[in-house]
Amino acid sequence: MTGETMRAYSLTELGWQGVFRQQLTLEELERCRPMRLSEQSRHEVTLIGEQGCFTLALLSSMPKMVVGDWVLVNDEGGFERLLDRSTCFRRIAAGHQKQEQLIASNVNTAFIVCSLNDDFNLNRIERYLAMVHDAGAEPVMVLTKKDLREDWDELSAQVRALSASLIVESVNSLEPETRQILSPWCRQSQTVVMLGSSGAGKSTLTNTLLGEQRQLTAQTRENDGKGRHTTTARSLISMAGGAMLLDTPGMRELQLVDMEAGVAATFSDIETLARQCQYKDCLHDSEPGCAVQAAIAAGMLAARRLENYTKLMREQALNAAKLAQRRVGDKSQGKFIKKGLNQSVRNKRGL
Numbered sequence: 001m002t003g004e005t006m007r008a009y010s011l012t013e014l015g016w017q018g019v020f021r022q023q024l025t026l027e028e029l030e031r032c033r034p035m036r037l038s039e040q041s042r043h044e045v046t047l048i049g050e051q052g053c054f055t056l057a058l059l060s061s062m063p064k065m066v067v068g069d070w071v072l073v074n075d076e077g078g079f080e081r082l083l084d085r086s087t088c089f090r091r092i093a094a095g096h097q098k099q100e101q102l103i104a105s106n107v108n109t110a111f112i113v114c115s116l117n118d119d120f121n122l123n124r125i126e127r128y129l130a131m132v133h134d135a136g137a138e139p140v141m142v143l144t145k146k147d148l149r150e151d152w153d154e155l156s157a158q159v160r161a162l163s164a165s166l167i168v169e170s171v172n173s174l175e176p177e178t179r180q181i182l183s184p185w186c187r188q189s190q191t192v193v194m195l196g197s198s199g200a201g202k203s204t205l206t207n208t209l210l211g212e213q214r215q216l217t218a219q220t221r222e223n224d225g226k227g228r229h230t231t232t233a234r235s236l237i238s239m240a241g242g243a244m245l246l247d248t249p250g251m252r253e254l255q256l257v258d259m260e261a262g263v264a265a266t267f268s269d270i271e272t273l274a275r276q277c278q279y280k281d282c283l284h285d286s287e288p289g290c291a292v293q294a295a296i297a298a299g300m301l302a303a304r305r306l307e308n309y310t311k312l313m314r315e316q317a318l319n320a321a322k323l324a325q326r327r328v329g330d331k332s333q334g335k336f337i338k339k340g341l342n343q344s345v346r347n348k349r350g351l
């Protein structure tokens, strides 16, 4: 570990909560200090705590860590252990290799940032909601670029219709009053993650909440709602007197994995209807006595919603199966390597 000078924070400012404190033994309370992982790269992580900030080199013996984690550091400045997470966001990494990727941990609220402009998409919003429900955090929909759409209220109503319990705020992220609108979730000891597509306005929102231009944001480009990736790394930033804000790079592809409960929570209306279907294993397709199809016919449920529910349920199960297969593959490959090593040892010994 190498020391670095930086402003020190109180644990409350860093998002410390009872659920973490109660994990410490008396001995650990005396000997160790908790620090929060604020940034990470392949080989090292940045930890911040009451005494400032450290860079910790990662070793293969350490557990997989992610931004938001609480880590115990001993008197000598060494890694002691990772505390259990209260919430954890994950997805299947983009690309061919089906690998689970951790995105953030110990988050209380997820702002699902979505532009009211070009990339408005209910299916994608439901995808994010499934991920947030899976993580165990509270989702808040933050619809940005309200100033660029005259019909913003209509779009906002479509999002509100997804679930009666869903909180939906429409904002202009560049306006200081947005800070007021989002303040209920930005109190001290809270952690808020910004999730959403590239160009949705996550960093703009972060800066407005911080009251300073801390994060780099894309220039406004007319006729180009797509946006390049401006933010390239996740970082946890302290909002003076308020929450810890976690800005993330836009996700090109958000594949769900092993999130049956997260999808079910996102589509609780369909799950409730399904309990009234005639057949327990109803696929809500063309079975007789299907309460879900009946709700669609009666205009109570959008056919789009059932389609997306079916798609996400299938996707998460398929990815879970692929991941399990990959794990088995890794294990047998591990055995193979071991066997190979034993053989080479025998060869060296002339056996």
Ligand SMILES: Nc1nc2c(ncn2[C@@H]2O[C@H](COP(=O)(O)OP(=O)(O)OP(=O)(O)O)[C@@H](O)[C@H]2O)c(=O)[nH]1
Binding pocket: 144, 145, 146, 147, 148, 171, 172, 173, 174, 196, 197, 198, 199, 200, 201, 202, 203, 204, 205, 216, 217, 218, 219, 220, 221, 227, 228, 229, 230, 231, 232, 248, 249, 250, 251
């Ligand atoms: N008019 C208007 N422009 C906005 C609003 N929110 C964001 N923008 C603009 O949209 C562009 C993209 O915003 P960013 O904050 O960089 O987007 P991001 O979500 O952080 O994107 P990545 O870092 O690539 O994931 C910038 O030019 C912002 O100024 C808004 O509410 N109204």
Ligand SMILES: [Mg+2]
Binding pocket: 202, 203, 204, 216, 217, 230, 231, 247, 248, 249, 250
């Ligand atoms: Mg950004």
Ligand SMILES: [Zn+2]
Binding pocket: 274, 277, 278, 282, 283, 284, 285, 287, 289, 290, 291, 292, 293
């Ligand atoms: Zn049915």
